Amino acid sequence: MSSQSSSRRRLALTLMAWSTAFVLPLSSHAAGDPAAWPNAKPITWIVGFPPGGTVDVLTRIAARKLAEKTGQSVVVDNRPGASGALGLQAAAKAAPDGYTLITVPGPILHAAQPPELGKELVAIATLAQGPMVLVSGLANPPANVAELVKAMQKDPKAWSYASSGTGTSQHLAGELFNVTAGTAMTHIPYKGGGQAVVDVVGGQVPLAMLGVTPVLPHIKSGKLKAYAVTTTYRIESLPDVPTMQEAGLKGYDAAQWYVVGAPKGLPAEQAARLNAWLNEIGASADMKPALVTSGSVAGKGSAKDAQDFVAADTRKWKELAKKSKLDLE
Numbered sequence: 001m002s003s004q005s006s007s008r009r010r011l012a013l014t015l016m017a018w019s020t021a022f023v024l025p026l027s028s029h030a031a032g033d034p035a036a037w038p039n040a041k042p043i044t045w046i047v048g049f050p051p052g053g054t055v056d057v058l059t060r061i062a063a064r065k066l067a068e069k070t071g072q073s074v075v076v077d078n079r080p081g082a083s084g085a086l087g088l089q090a091a092a093k094a095a096p097d098g099y100t101l102i103t104v105p106g107p108i109l110h111a112a113q114p115p116e117l118g119k120e121l122v123a124i125a126t127l128a129q130g131p132m133v134l135v136s137g138l139a140n141p142p143a144n145v146a147e148l149v150k151a152m153q154k155d156p157k158a159w160s161y162a163s164s165g166t167g168t169s170q171h172l173a174g175e176l177f178n179v180t181a182g183t184a185m186t187h188i189p190y191k192g193g194g195q196a197v198v199d200v201v202g203g204q205v206p207l208a209m210l211g212v213t214p215v216l217p218h219i220k221s222g223k224l225k226a227y228a229v230t231t232t233y234r235i236e237s238l239p240d241v242p243t244m245q246e247a248g249l250k251g252y253d254a255a256q257w258y259v260v261g262a263p264k265g266l267p268a269e270q271a272a273r274l275n276a277w278l279n280e281i282g283a284s285a286d287m288k289p290a291l292v293t294s295g296s297v298a299g300k301g302s303a304k305d306a307q308d309f310v311a312a313d314t315r316k317w318k319e320l321a322k323k324s325k326l327d328l329e
Helices: 003-029 052-070 082-093 144-155 169-181 195-201 213-223 268-282 286-296 301-324
Strands: 041-049 075-079 101-108 121-130 130-136 159-164 184-191 207-211 225-229 255-261
Touching: 003 130, 003 255, 041 052, 041 082, 041 121, 052 101, 052 121, 052 213, 052 255, 052 286, 082 101, 082 121, 082 255, 121 286, 121 301, 130 169, 130 213, 130 268, 144 169, 159 169, 159 195, 159 268, 169 184, 169 207, 169 255, 169 301, 195 213, 207 213, 213 225, 213 286, 225 286, 255 268, 255 286, 255 301, 268 301
Parallel strands: 041 075, 041 101, 159 184, 159 207
Antiparallel strands: 101 255, 121 255, 130 207, 130 225
């Protein structure tokens, strides 16, 4: 081989090497290189309920903190409807590239199962969990839970309660009240806690089982009477309100939780980074006031811990729904 041919061959190999060196990083980035994430576009954080409820308030604070940690915009996208199912469907259809998150409040059951954590969606972290509270906006409500139960048993058709939707944690907590107290109050579903509060304060619905955040100002102002919180512990924002067990309902225990999820297929490295960030956010000073207001405690643990918790709690409530022949339509 001539020296000229040898030189041309070496030049061709060099050019090929340069080409490969530039093409591979670009191809890797286009496929969603976990090391480069997030840097391409804003992160969309879906909430399947209207603004104003506990899930929305906690998510907005967490989204602001996540934006600070990632250096990317984080946009909260409210997609209310069908007890959160519309939001779940939107999240499940998104690309598993780390640019779509959803806060899943639970427990929540549906007649026709939408996408769920552990199947079409993966759990990332437990943002928080805490109680609900039974309230009334009537002008002259019964004095306490015991008197309320007596009134319900005397005239069952006169009593109904509002919740943020069919199959939601508030609905399930209300049905657990019926089972435990031997009552039959009727469930009135709304599209979110904020909308339910309006009608309860106005007296159109006698009772509501809701998260603490949307009802707290009305409890403080005297427009709503708080009967009991659903957890086994009292909460700082309502220190004088008893637990259901203290009010006489033995064995009663119900909590609502907020788990952050993402579309199935999210790279493990991105899931781990999000989990670490969200655990830090939950324990931050910025989150504390909202947690105190809602009576919630920050979540912690791995993504697997969050998924295992969701699975166990959902099984518990499915058993109640089956036992009480709960209508989820």
